Amino acid sequence: MPCMLVLDSLRTFSSGKLEHDRIVAWLHRLEPTFDITPAMIPMFLPPVLQQIDSNSCGPLSILNAYCMIRLHKQAFTYEYAGVNLEGECLERCGEPFEDMVNTSLEFAYSLHDVDRILGEMRCIIHELSTKQRQAQS
Amino acid sequence: MRNQPPSYCNIDKFVTRIHKESVKQTRHVDIEARAEARERLVILDISGFTVTDADAGSKDFIVGVSWRFPGLRLDADSVRSPICQRRAAADGSKVQQTLHLMDYERLHKGEWFNDRLIHFWRVWLQHGPTYDRKEIDFYDSLLFQKYSLETIGFDSMRTNLNPFDKKMVLIIMNTGGAHWNLVVLLNLDVLRMKRGGVPRTSHPRCPACLSLTV
Numbered sequence: 001m002p003c004m005l006v007l008d009s010l011r012t013f014s015s016g017k018l019e020h021d022r023i024v025a026w027l028h029r030l031e032p033t034f035d036i037t038p039a040m041i042p043m044f045l046p047p048v049l050q051q052i053d054s055n056s057c058g059p060l061s062i063l064n065a066y067c068m069i070r071l072h073k074q075a076f077t078y079e080y081a082g083v084n085l086e087g088e089c090l091e092r093c094g095e096p097f098e099d100m101v102n103t104s105l106e107f108a109y110s111l112h113d114v115d116r117i118l119g120e121m122r123c124i125i126h127e128l129s130t131k132q133r134q135a136q137s
Numbered sequence: 138m139r140n141q142p143p144s145y146c147n148i149d150k151f152v153t154r155i156h157k158e159s160v161k162q163t164r165h166v167d168i169e170a171r172a173e174a175r176e177r178l179v180i181l182d183i184s185g186f187t188v189t190d191a192d193a194g195s196k197d198f199i200v201g202v203s204w205r206f207p208g209l210r211l212d213a214d215s216v217r218s219p220i221c222q223r224r225a226a227a228d229g230s231k232v233q234q235t236l237h238l239m240d241y242e243r244l245h246k247g248e249w250f251n252d253r254l255i256h257f258w259r260v261w262l263q264h265g266p267t268y269d270r271k272e273i274d275f276y277d278s279l280l281f282q283k284y285s286l287e288t289i290g291f292d293s294m295r296t297n298l299n300p301f302d303k304k305m306v307l308i309i310m311n312t313g314g315a316h317w318n319l320v321v322l323l324n325l326d327v328l329r330m331k332r333g334g335v336p337r338t339s340h341p342r343c344p345a346c347l348s349l350t351v
Contacts, residue, residue: 005321057317058250061309062258064319072305076323122244
């Protein structure tokens with residue numbers, strides 16, 4: 001199922017609409033012969049963890065990217081997404097891709113992880129810098 | 138549910154673990170090369186994270202991300218001081234992508250990520266062992282903007298882009314200059330197949346029905 005997910009840690013009613021238009025236009029420009037329309041690539045907003053401050057969107061985006069990379073072997077079928085062929089939610093499911101976000105081990109993280117990950121990122125940069133100075137001295 | 142690990146286990150040490158795993162994957166090379174790889178990666182095998190951020194001098198340095206190493210693109214050798222960068226420029230050698238450690242400041246709570254940080258961690262994730270270049274494409278907002286807005290030379294640029302051959306395309310986008318979110322395009326390769334196009338890979342998937350009878 002070709003589709004577009006917007007993993008937005010600050011969801012609003014208009015989340016993803018701008019991105020959807022931009023990306024469909026980009027894809028159309030890349031392959032005009034495909035006649036790509038927004039309907040060919042439906043957009044879903046999985047209910048990912050929401051930030052409670054104004055600045056965690058950066059690390060959360062990186063974290064979501066990491067989760068998706070780990071999930072790349074998954075077959076992203078209609079059933080997996082929890083939608084029918086028209087892109088409508090199945091009765092037994094909540095939101096599209098809700099199961100992926102709420103039950104997969106790859107997405108098992110909390111807001112507590114943001115601070116830890118920022119610490120790890122700082123540590124790596126710091127260590128790289130220290131190593132370089134040792135090499136130079 | 139009893140066997141399920143605590144919520145943080147899967148992503149615990151996510152940044153460092155992926156590169157620890159990449160050390161394990163160097164088994165095919167000889168002992169000396171492995172030792173060298175370990176030496177390079179010793180800085181990444183850290184697990185305590187008790188380092189303080191008090192060392193302001195480190196911010197004078199630049200971390201360079203070299204594209205020349207196929208297995209590991211970010212190592213101690215690629216860390217260059219500004220002086221080295223200038224020398225390299227004077228020598229005519231090509232300086233690759235860089236991250237200024239001024240950006241280090243933005244890795245604290247209450248700060249916003251900038252484009253360079255997003256770019257840096259994108260490159261970092263792209264070199265983890267779970268990243269499959271055949272199946273995944275990954276762009277950040279800078280790269281996407283370049284690819285989407287560029288008019289001169291767009292055709293030549295287009296030949297290097299192959300999102301329609303990928304199962305997953307990740308794009309970290311910036312909205313309104315204030316908010317980062319992740320866009321994931323799934324199964325774009327299906328569009329190419331529906332159009333009857335042949336994937337631009339050296340090993341296209343062959344639709345077939347196998348009957349394995351005993």
